[in-house]
Amino acid sequence: MTEPLFDRLCLIGAGLIGGSIARRNREGHALAREVIVTANSQATRDRVRELGFADRVEDDIAAAVRDADCVILCVPVGVYAQVMAKIAPHLKPGAILTDVGSTKGSVIRDLTPLLPAGVHLVPAHPMAGTEYSGPDSGFPTLFEGRYVIVTPTEGTDPAAVEKVRELWRRCGSMIESMDPVTHDKVVAIVSHLPHLIAFTICGTADDLSEETRESVLKFAASGFRDFTRIAGSDVNMWRDVFLNNREAVLEMLARFTEDAQAFGRAIRWGEAGFIEDRIKRGRKIRHSLIERKQA
Numbered sequence: 001m002t003e004p005l006f007d008r009l010c011l012i013g014a015g016l017i018g019g020s021i022a023r024r025n026r027e028g029h030a031l032a033r034e035v036i037v038t039a040n041s042q043a044t045r046d047r048v049r050e051l052g053f054a055d056r057v058e059d060d061i062a063a064a065v066r067d068a069d070c071v072i073l074c075v076p077v078g079v080y081a082q083v084m085a086k087i088a089p090h091l092k093p094g095a096i097l098t099d100v101g102s103t104k105g106s107v108i109r110d111l112t113p114l115l116p117a118g119v120h121l122v123p124a125h126p127m128a129g130t131e132y133s134g135p136d137s138g139f140p141t142l143f144e145g146r147y148v149i150v151t152p153t154e155g156t157d158p159a160a161v162e163k164v165r166e167l168w169r170r171c172g173s174m175i176e177s178m179d180p181v182t183h184d185k186v187v188a189i190v191s192h193l194p195h196l197i198a199f200t201i202c203g204t205a206d207d208l209s210e211e212t213r214e215s216v217l218k219f220a221a222s223g224f225r226d227f228t229r230i231a232g233s234d235v236n237m238w239r240d241v242f243l244n245n246r247e248a249v250l251e252m253l254a255r256f257t258e259d260a261q262a263f264g265r266a267i268r269w270g271e272a273g274f275i276e277d278r279i280k281r282g283r284k285i286r287h288s289l290i291e292r293k294q295a
């Protein structure tokens, strides 16, 4: 039997991501001997007790992190500073503090100032998720075959980084290292901009006259339907992502807007070649993802 990686693993936040990590341990993947879960809402903590995927559910966040060898923040990135203020005095010397947040520059900005000496910060981001949230939404195979990006800062203890990499290996993931600035640019184009477009297109459709809107919903089994899946994502999480990856999202949005306008211009002036090129480029990217078995 594989030795558990940690003695005590504490998850702050028990939604899609926290709940999936805890369930992975339950399924025998030896993440930790004991998984302690806490969350700020009483309803969530009660539900986690009912679902039984944690060994211990703590109402008090300080008690949850005390004695933990590893603490994983699984909360929206907008509350990191506030959560860190509550846990910092109680973190065990030598403990690893890691996270799953969708932005990395802001996470380092919000966690580093209060980081106690002797606590190892190893930021991470699983590139896996769904449009569902809350304690019922997690499942143990969520991270299988998906990338996890770790963004350790210079001077991070290599042994702590290796432990976090091993945690994700045990979740079935492939691990890549990246600097936080590059991470934030990459996710801005592959994840944050697509969500922005999905939220926007649903709003645009909703603004149409009543008659047209009815037809949109009726005939949604087209491209629109794929956007509505993404647009069904959690409000708090995505508000915080956009506000905490501001520069990179705005940069990608500006580039996208320019490209979309060029597309519109080609339609207006009947430039068939330009339109064909754009479609061919899109198809090429789709096919290369299929070849890499990522589609």
Ligand SMILES: NC(=O)C1=CN([C@@H]2O[C@H](COP(=O)(O)OP(=O)(O)OC[C@H]3O[C@@H](n4cnc5c(N)ncnc54)[C@H](O)[C@@H]3O)[C@@H](O)[C@H]2O)C=CC1
Residues within 6 Å of the ligand: 012, 013, 014, 015, 016, 017, 018, 038, 039, 040, 041, 044, 074, 075, 076, 077, 079, 082, 083, 100, 101, 102, 103, 125, 126, 127, 128, 129, 130, 131, 132, 133, 134, 135, 234, 237, 241
């Ligand atoms: N949903 C997704 O597809 C993915 C999400 N992420 C990141 O993972 C993190 C968690 O996301 P999900 O699990 O999807 O969210 P979720 O909404 O399912 O769960 C969030 C949890 O955090 C708790 N929480 C919120 N504020 C808190 C506070 N101040 N103190 C203590 N607990 C608090 C909530 O009670 C809930 O248990 C976010 O930072 C998100 O950016 C990363 C990859 C994919």
Ligand SMILES: O=C(O)C(=O)Cc1ccc(O)cc1
Residues within 6 Å of the ligand: 101, 102, 126, 127, 128, 129, 130, 131, 191, 230
């Ligand atoms: O459901 C989807 O399509 C996603 O894009 C999941 C996702 C959401 C946020 C992340 O930071 C990483 C992955």
